[in-house]
Amino acid sequence: MIRKLIRKVLDLPIGRNRARPRIIAAAQHGIRRDQLSHAALKVTTRLQEAGYEAFVVGGAVRDLLLDVTPKDFDVATSATPEQVHHLFRRSRIIGRRFRIVHVMVGPETIEVTTFRGGQIDDRSDSGRIMADNSFGSQEEDAHRRDFTVNALFYDPSGETVIDYHNGVRDLKARRLVMIGQPARRYQEDPVRMLRAVRLAAKLGFEIDEATRRPIRGNAHLLRKEPAARLFDEMLKLLTSGHAYACLAKLREEGLSHGTFPLLDAVMGDEEGDAFLRLALASTDNRIRADKPISVGFLLATLLWRQVLSRWKQRIADGEKPHVALAEAIADVEGEQDNDLAIPRRFSVTMREIWTLQSRFENRAGQRPYRFLEQPRFRAAYDFLALRSQSGEVDPALVAWWTEFQDAGDEGREALIEAARNAPDAAKAPARRRRRRPPRKREDAE
Numbered sequence: 001m002i003r004k005l006i007r008k009v010l011d012l013p014i015g016r017n018r019a020r021p022r023i024i025a026a027a028q029h030g031i032r033r034d035q036l037s038h039a040a041l042k043v044t045t046r047l048q049e050a051g052y053e054a055f056v057v058g059g060a061v062r063d064l065l066l067d068v069t070p071k072d073f074d075v076a077t078s079a080t081p082e083q084v085h086h087l088f089r090r091s092r093i094i095g096r097r098f099r100i101v102h103v104m105v106g107p108e109t110i111e112v113t114t115f116r117g118g119q120i121d122d123r124s125d126s127g128r129i130m131a132d133n134s135f136g137s138q139e140e141d142a143h144r145r146d147f148t149v150n151a152l153f154y155d156p157s158g159e160t161v162i163d164y165h166n167g168v169r170d171l172k173a174r175r176l177v178m179i180g181q182p183a184r185r186y187q188e189d190p191v192r193m194l195r196a197v198r199l200a201a202k203l204g205f206e207i208d209e210a211t212r213r214p215i216r217g218n219a220h221l222l223r224k225e226p227a228a229r230l231f232d233e234m235l236k237l238l239t240s241g242h243a244y245a246c247l248a249k250l251r252e253e254g255l256s257h258g259t260f261p262l263l264d265a266v267m268g269d270e271e272g273d274a275f276l277r278l279a280l281a282s283t284d285n286r287i288r289a290d291k292p293i294s295v296g297f298l299l300a301t302l303l304w305r306q307v308l309s310r311w312k313q314r315i316a317d318g319e320k321p322h323v324a325l326a327e328a329i330a331d332v333e334g335e336q337d338n339d340l341a342i343p344r345r346f347s348v349t350m351r352e353i354w355t356l357q358s359r360f361e362n363r364a365g366q367r368p369y370r371f372l373e374q375p376r377f378r379a380a381y382d383f384l385a386l387r388s389q390s391g392e393v394d395p396a397l398v399a400w401w402t403e404f405q406d407a408g409d410e411g412r413e414a415l416i417e418a419a420r421n422a423p424d425a426a427k428a429p430a431r432r433r434r435r436r437p438p439r440k441r442e443d444a445e
Contacts, residue, residue, distance in 0.1 A: 138162070
């Protein structure tokens with residue numbers, strides 16, 4: 001009776017009408033076991049040999065069906081977290097609300113989850129899942145997943161794909177469909193709305209109308225999410241390889257206003273939009289080429305237009321450029337602490353890149369030499385180049401610093417001399433020595 005009630009609440013088929021998954025053979029789907037990473041294959045094989053069910057699940061299966069190399073592999077199993085931990089020496093159980101196991105195989109970490117059951121341990125008044133450590137069957141686990149294209153299981157032993165919700169069909173139609181009732185699923189976990197936007201933009205999928213319709217009306221739920229969790233999701237958007245498309249989709253679906261207010265400020269400005277496109281395109285290219293990226297640099301580009309507008313306003317109000325920049329940075333950081341909760345390891349890099357921008361104008365004496373020795377010089381220089389490409393900075397300034405980096409001693413001296421003599425060169429004002437007033441000679445007694 002209880003199981004019947006659970007199945008009704010979760011929209012699961014009851015009795016004889018229980019969902020029968022579609023078992024798709026390798027000849028139809030084309031995924032081979034040797035396409036899995038060594039770690040994923042080892043984990044699933046070990047679990048199966050121990051008598052448990054084990055499958056590669058989620059995004060990795062979706063990507064393999066799209067002929068995309070997965071960045072990581074997740075495994076779903078009938079084994080409990082304790083049983084998984086017992087099987088693998090290099091593993092640890094993490095999480096409280098959602099207990100999972102990280103299994104380390106060489107340099108790779110496989111995330112192993114036990115099949116989720118239909119019983120949800122704890123919900124808030126709004127319907128949000130507060131705890132979820134009840135375990136069940138593969139069918140219940142498939143129904144608990146977010147989108148049909150993410151609810152696909154791959155069995156390496158038989159090279160079959162198990163599909164409970166027509167995920168392969170939706171994949172071929174390039175359509176993103178929520179499992180269950182979308183509004184309820186968003187209330188359970190509001191971050192699913194951000195995932196819908198990110199996947200649609202990243203994969204070039206259309207969001208199914210029934211899945212899309214409740215998003216705008218439930219956007220306010222994101223304001224109650226921890227700032228740190230929203231920052232993590234924002235980072236996934238920015239490092240998806242399709243960053244600008246993700247941000248544009250976020251605004252289109254009504255998820256930026258009140259949740260990520262900086263997007264309204266940045267993407268609504270024509271000049272800022274041009275700078276943002278250049279910066280995010282550069283990041284996307286590095287990600288697609290499998291090159292490392294700097295999160296601090298990325299955030300610096302995202303928030304720069306706010307810093308710049310405040311910097312200009314303070315200079316117009318009569319403040320010195322260096323002081324004005326420092327104050328503008330402090331203003332923007334104070335605002336974003338509440339919106340994004342940027343970790344210090346990123347905010348320090350971001351602040352240094354901004355602060356160093358004013359030093360590029362100083363090309364006299366020993367200052368350029370000392371500037372080259374600054375640890376963040378290269379990041380600041382790359383940032384200056386982006387500003388130049390968007391029309392904000394004179395390209396001649398970037399060209400001067402480009403040549404100065406590669407020149408020898410004589411070449412650098414010549415460049416400094418040329419900058420000094422250039423009629424439109426930005427020169428640092430000469431420091432005037434203060435003259436002490438003459439000491440009064442006391443009259444001899």
